[in-house]
Amino acid sequence: MSRTPVPGAPAELENLDLSGTALAGVGAVGSTWVHALWATPGLTGEVTLADADSKGITLTNLNRCPPFGHQHLGSSKAHCAAHLAADAGLVWHPHHARFERLGITPSLLVSAVDTNRARAELQNRYAPRMLSASTLDLRAETLRVGPPGTGACLRCYNPPEALTGDDELRARTRAGGTAAVGALAAEAGVPETEVRRWLERGECGEVGTRLLESLRRQAEPVQARFAVGFTSAMAGTLLGAETVKTLMQQPMRETEPSHNNVTFQFLRPTAHVNAASLLARDPQCPACAPAHPALDAWRRRAAAHDRR
Ligand SMILES: [Zn+2]
Structure with missing residues (x-):
């Protein structure tokens, strides 16, 4: 890992507009994402936050959601995160609801949900740009979804959990x-x-x-993938960094513009898998299959955004 800044990288982010960005899931990963953006000076714009957890913030969230404390128990996660980060340059629009229920297609959809079924539902929006973070045990992973039909989508390698009849x-x-x-x-x-x-x-x-x-x-609550708290913090921080880089139209990795996935596992920090790489689409995935009727529309949306 190089400590030398990328040549030409800006020393500060002045008025980087996040309007049109929406976060789905304000749990361990999502609340860290909000925290990371709150701590980044120079960001502006309006950001949607959605989380439908009916119990709100519970005791079991406190060791894994850095911004939340005892005084927030029972509160809606999206509203609590928005309140805590209210003095950021960003304007937050929190919703105590599943993202899909909002009926919007943001220009950048950020997935911090923790089940494959929820990821598949987010993929169904076919937003022009999507980012996703996930965790498993000691591994944190962040994906820049697509390009449509070639790079992995939110549904790829994530078969939705079976519903009990x-x-x-x-x-x-x-x-x-x-x-x-x-x-x-x-x-x-x-x-x-x-x-x-x-x-x-x-x-x-x-x-x-x-x-x-x-x-x-x-x-079915056990189907959510859980990891130790600091892994989620890593995933949320990587997700925040990729959000900023995506909006600056910077690649995940300067020397390999096709790389769309970054993994960090804590078990062996120097292992070669701790790197950015190309994650191609899952040949078994129906959501981004060549025959899927939504694929053309998704390609057009993504291309229209790239031209801006
Ligand atoms: Zn797919």
Whole structure:
């Protein structure tokens, strides 16, 4: 790793406009991204923050989300991050909602979500430019998505986790007996009699939807990929740096403009895998396959942005 600045690199960022940038996921990686941008002088513009975590900031977030503390427990992550970083040059627009629900296609979509299903949903926006960070154990990784059809997309190598079927979730609760019915009723805020009726008849409707959502939250939270806190901090910081470089139209690596992926694992810091490299698209990925109808539109959007 060279300590010599890239020749011609600016000594400061004056009025780099981030307008049109949106962050999906304000957890460990996303809150670090906000923190990194807050600490970078010279940035301006309006930035969207979206996080739908229904419990908001919990005790288990505090060792991995550097900006959040005890006084923020229960707060919406997006609103809390925006509030803490309010004195940055940037104007934050926080939303306590899934990014996909906002119905917008930003010019730069930054993914800091922690499940493959969420990544696939973000890929479906086919934003002109996208960045993503992910972590696993001691490894942090940041991807500049694309180019469309050749470089990896958000869905590449990330098959969405299988959803447990509605019938199976119901069967599991029935098998759990009175204790499972009571726990589900308490979690979903639905009377036990209604839970029993739903278990017998399996009707849809509002109560059924709420019960299924509760069961799914209980059954599937382990699918999020977790890493130790400092790995997430590394991923969020790399993501912040790549955000700034992307908006400055700088390549990830000066000498290898095609490189789109940077990995850092802490186990062996000097290992050769700790480097930028080219991550080609996953031949099995349907979202960026040559036959996918969205691919042409995505290419046009990306090309229109590159010309600006
Ligand atoms: Zn793909």
